[in-house]
Amino acid sequence: MPVFRLAMHPASEGDALMLSWGEEDALHRALVDLGRTKNYRVLKPLLQAIGSFELFAISHIDADHIEGAVPLFGETALPCTARNVWFNAHAQLIAARDRLGDRETMGAGQAEKVTAGIVASHWPWNSQFASGIVSTDSPEAREALPLTGGLKLTLLSPTDRKLTDLLPVWDNELAKAHLRTVDEDLVEQALADGREILGGLNVDALASRAFERDGTKPNGTSIVFIAEFDGRRVLMAADSHSDVIEAALERLGHSPENPLALDCLKVSHHGSKANTSPALLRLIDCTCFAFSTDGSRHGHPDAETIARILKNDPQRRKKLVFNFRQPSTEQWDDEELKRRWHYDCLFPEAGKEGIEFEL
Template sequence: MPVFRLAMHPASEGDALMLSWGEEDALHRALIDLGRTKNYRALKPLLQTIGTFELFAISHIDADHIEGAVPLFAEPALPFTARNVWFNAYSQLVDARERLRDAETLGVDQAEKVTAGIKASGWPWNSQFASRIVSTGSPEAAAPLTFAGGLKLTLLSPTDQELTRLLPTWERALAEAHLRKEDKEPVELAETEGREILGSLNVEALAARQFSGDGTRPNGSSIAFIAEFDQKRVLMAADSHADVIEAALERLGHSAENPLRLDCLKVSHHGSKANTSPAVLSLIDCTRFAFSTDGSHHGHPDAETIARILKHDPGRRKTLIFNFRQPSTEQWDDENLRTRWHYDCLFPEAGKEGIEFEL
């Protein structure tokens, strides 16, 4: 009996995600991001047990997605093997800019920890793209990319334009994520910023707040895709911008009248109010929504995002899936709200962090 699962491992406020597909006794796996340093170290024994991944995708250079890759590539012996690596480094950004200019591409070697680690690993890096750019602007992205065991990935983000926009701030983004070669070991963030825990959640009022899209350049460069296996689909949105996902879905022929059927949306940017727009929700047919965050640093998921999801589809039964029970998620585990808005909450088992579920 084929299985298709998504695991959201504990990754602080970030992502350490694993897709598993195939027969139970012969599963294939993809790893997407590695959270922070402490998250990688906690996950390392499992990675060693698995041994081989069909894909290791590093979605973008925000620390809560990529920081764990720094100690990974510092290991004297890597704990696993990846048959494919997806990551856009500085050279990919430059080549995307030159492709937009319709000029000869330039190879630029920006020395930083993850790029150097990927090169040293010998793992095939962006090899499924002739340009070596993981972008919807690459011809290979016009059709689903296939992986061993029958998984298909349809790339939705980034565009060449979004990669190019990151160029002027690449060095600053590297410094903020402690990814330059001269940077010391990343320091764990412990503070909480911007948390808004509401005593009484008014879904109507929250959903009515005006949507204002994310403009941060690293998030715009996120690798986001639809993963499909055995007629089931999950949209892995990383920290992607809503307008980029909206445009990609429309290019695929989806509309409010012909929405994309999904078995799960792994919600963009940990449920930030700036990354899941009403327009995106109108382009998908989905009743399960997954959020990866412990709520630290930014207090995600934002209440507006969940309210938009509930208000968009008030009649059908929905499921909100969380990999941490924390104030920003626990506030939704309210019987009156669940009854009024027809949804259930799925949390990790008592005393545990992280969650795995069937798609």
Template structure:
């Protein structure tokens, strides 16, 4: 997890020490790209660059990227659903409409200008679970496979009116659909002490209905038996629908070695049923908590209450109020978990970086 502020910028690496392969997911806020550029420029074998969806905390870092005179890195393939893919999902057309000024959204134009292969694994050029190619895992060089879990065509289509309205405004996106109008509303959970895990886990669940989050590209990456579920900001119900047959095939729960929790730990993107659908004891959450007070205590509580006996581990790439409350010896003793934060780093630009090794 790289320093994406309240967003995501993820780097997945696999292979042998003599030949490593890489996958980049999202670029966080605008300052993220400046912080991580030198690290990305030096990478070879970038097999896939995924822009999961158009929320500013995932895509704003692409603005300085596409302003570069030349591509700063060379992904072998790019997955990203822009306006043409939304329209193609509506019609299920294999030919994309031409880019006009109104549809010249910056990342899409940058992909074209850089000559990057765009959604080439899909004949329709739509990254969707409804594309025929997504019915089986997709193989990447170095032995990694990807099983797509989200988005669905219907969720891509639902974004069209939102996209069209925003394309009339200046800039890439001037809105953030996750914004809370009232930062002091009940959406935020003030704490005077340690979280009450059992009561929080049983609190009512109100699902995320934001259309951009519904278009999130979420997937399982697997290498030599290790599975990582990168959930972007996907809706819990969409993930559950995709995971349920996989869980049934494995006896009721689907093994995941690491879950990058959806929507930075929002309680609206992980239902009370979701933790019982996967067999997972490692959970990664990317956020500095600056805008939405993520992760929600109810979200962490759902994972703890669903599996209280086994040892678990939570990885937070920022130490902040909403993650600090879980660094409690009393809570760890009762609920059998550990927490990991980044170590102090003299390079302050890279604060928010945490490396997780599934083979150590």
């Protein structure tokens, strides 16, 4: 049987994800984000051993997703190659604004370093999109985008509006850091070349708490896609805003009566309570939920998110996959809770961090 796996490598509070697909002795791979600098250092030997990726997607400019790409592109000899890079830099924000006809004008400094690194790498950059913008408003996003080896990617986020909304944040961050954007001519050429819970967990009470949507602009620009191979699907949600994903799924014809069948949801924003809405859960048919975080910064995953997942589908057997055993995840490894809400937990092997599992 062909392989389709998701690895959630140790990435502190962030993401360093890898999809693998194909035959066991001839796998294709895609890399999504690289966590923090220290995470990249640990992953570097693996990147070198793999050598080549079909896709390197940098979902957005938050440091826990992009920081590790800075030392990668700072290497004298890059540890690997990528046949495709997806990343929305300053140039894509400008282009999205222009496409909207909108003339009003957080990691942005790191994003400029990554932009320069992509330019220098000569890896094909956003080459599947004629405009150079990874956006659901790009015509190419109307159909699934193929990668070598039979993987198909259906883009769900970001929109041109979310990219445009990030521009003032980006520009302000560069000004504070006394940086400027990478030379526009170099970017244009590169694009052309590439074309808190006490006293136990009360699931009912947690799930009933009002959902308040994430409004942070960088998260709204997250590159999100459904990866499909051999009849199996995983939704890679990055740090996306739930309303964007809800709208994208509805455009694809999905509803509570016709939910999208998924083999796994890689949960948005490390399980933040502001990014996975009850409405979104009603639009998917899924029993496997993956969380990437060591809980060090914000105590993710939030208990409200997991409670919503369990309450949404209380009868079927579900699986919660965690890449770290830490207080916010370990509290769910409770036999009474698992019996009551029909779920299992999958953790890394004892003494290890990070996890890989079959989709």
